[in-house]
Amino acid sequence: MVAVAWVGGKVRFIDQTKLPVEEQYLETEDWRVIAAAIRSLQIRGAPAIGVAAAFGLCLALNDHHDAIPGSLRTSWKEAAAGLAASRPTAVNLFAALSRMTSALGDDFTADASCLRERALREAMSIQQEDVDACTRIGELGAALLPPDAVVLTHCNAGILATAGSGTALSIITTAARRGLIRNVYVDETRPLFQGARLTAWELARAGVPHTLITDNTAGSVFRTRKVNAVIVGADRIAANGDAANKIGTYPLAVLARYHDIPLYIAAPTTTIDTSIPDGGGIPIEERNPREVTHPAGVRVAPEGVKVFAPAFDVTPHELIHAIVTERGILHPPFAAAIAALRLPSPASPPGSSRP
Ligand code: MRU
Numbered sequence: 001m002v003a004v005a006w007v008g009g010k011v012r013f014i015d016q017t018k019l020p021v022e023e024q025y026l027e028t029e030d031w032r033v034i035a036a037a038i039r040s041l042q043i044r045g046a047p048a049i050g051v052a053a054a055f056g057l058c059l060a061l062n063d064h065h066d067a068i069p070g071s072l073r074t075s076w077k078e079a080a081a082g083l084a085a086s087r088p089t090a091v092n093l094f095a096a097l098s099r100m101t102s103a104l105g106d107d108f109t110a111d112a113s114c115l116r117e118r119a120l121r122e123a124m125s126i127q128q129e130d131v132d133a134c135t136r137i138g139e140l141g142a143a144l145l146p147p148d149a150v151v152l153t154h155c156n157a158g159i160l161a162t163a164g165s166g167t168a169l170s171i172i173t174t175a176a177r178r179g180l181i182r183n184v185y186v187d188e189t190r191p192l193f194q195g196a197r198l199t200a201w202e203l204a205r206a207g208v209p210h211t212l213i214t215d216n217t218a219g220s221v222f223r224t225r226k227v228n229a230v231i232v233g234a235d236r237i238a239a240n241g242d243a244a245n246k247i248g249t250y251p252l253a254v255l256a257r258y259h260d261i262p263l264y265i266a267a268p269t270t271t272i273d274t275s276i277p278d279g280g281g282i283p284i285e286e287r288n289p290r291e292v293t294h295p296a297g298v299r300v301a302p303e304g305v306k307v308f309a310p311a312f313d314v315t316p317h318e319l320i321h322a323i324v325t326e327r328g329i330l331h332p333p334f335a336a337a338i339a340a341l342r343l344p345s346p347a348s349p350p351g352s353s354r355p
Helices: 031-039 046-063 071-084 091-104 112-142 168-177 194-206 215-224 249-258 334-339
Strands: 004-007 010-014 025-028 149-153 181-187 210-213 229-232 236-238 243-246 263-266 312-315 322-325 328-330
Touching: 004 046, 004 112, 010 031, 010 046, 025 031, 031 046, 031 071, 046 071, 046 091, 046 112, 071 091, 091 112, 112 168, 112 263, 112 322, 112 328, 149 168, 149 215, 168 181, 168 194, 168 229, 168 263, 181 194, 181 215, 194 210, 210 215, 215 249, 229 249, 243 249, 249 263, 249 312, 328 334
Parallel strands: 149 181, 149 229, 181 210, 229 263, 263 322
Antiparallel strands: 004 010, 010 025, 236 243, 243 312, 322 328
16 A cells, blocks of 8 residues: 555545545546645645655646647646645655756756656655655664564554655564564544554554554553653654654653653654754644544534644654654754754745745
């Protein structure tokens, strides 16, 4: 199963809002469908969003009209801006869009099929690099775990969230294949239940022992049971190591520190945004209040109640034990470790105001 793929000139993706009840795949030739799918979380998870956006731009090259000069450039810019506006926090989206645009070199004079080929080659590279990064993150991260390990994870940072085997879940499934995992506590992850719906589904498919808990059970688990590590993904990591991830990660990090349990962030280097000095600059998406008042579509709060619904929070670097990337495990001080990677700063895609 892959979350997003290019199949015969179309983008094929699994509708993650339907899981685990239904395994439904959708296909499209329209970048607008991709932008809407990212917005609605049919496609979600930072690296998967980046790959989907890259394929979305390939689809934009279908929109041109031979009779209108410059129409390829116009279509591309419109799609880049539309895709960039779909979700603000995961930097992989913006990194993929600007990489795609650089690959074309702002040269839209070539004919459509030549441009399409060039764009697709770049999108496929973005996809393959993420596949490789996931595998490497899994190998490096699994070596951090002791035998008979009990770990806790939050949200979904698995196959569904990437082009490959996942980030946090790649570590867990790699360690499980090496016989190192006794149990994985899976936070349900309110309000959209990515842990309950997606991570529990993936771990069951992979045959990894796991136990679902409500988000507010983590403290009790840390206090009363053995937990060796908390392993989560990230949507954007600032230059000093502060990491934005699914809402609820920060309180988990505080709890883990109190109980002396290491918190590992697993992310490809495409998730690091060196243009942002610290977590205070990371744009945090706010979601529709209905996602809080109507979990699974059922109203649980009074009509008209005021809601605060950030999708992500920022874990300060002081609470992070290590960051597992495909280029190695980063240890504190993270500012120096990240600077040593000499990462390019993702430029803004055309027509977008990159958050
Ligand atoms: O709102 P979501 O479901 O897209 O949030 C996803 C997360 O927070 C993941 O942990 C993160 O994107 C890392 S995925 C490898």
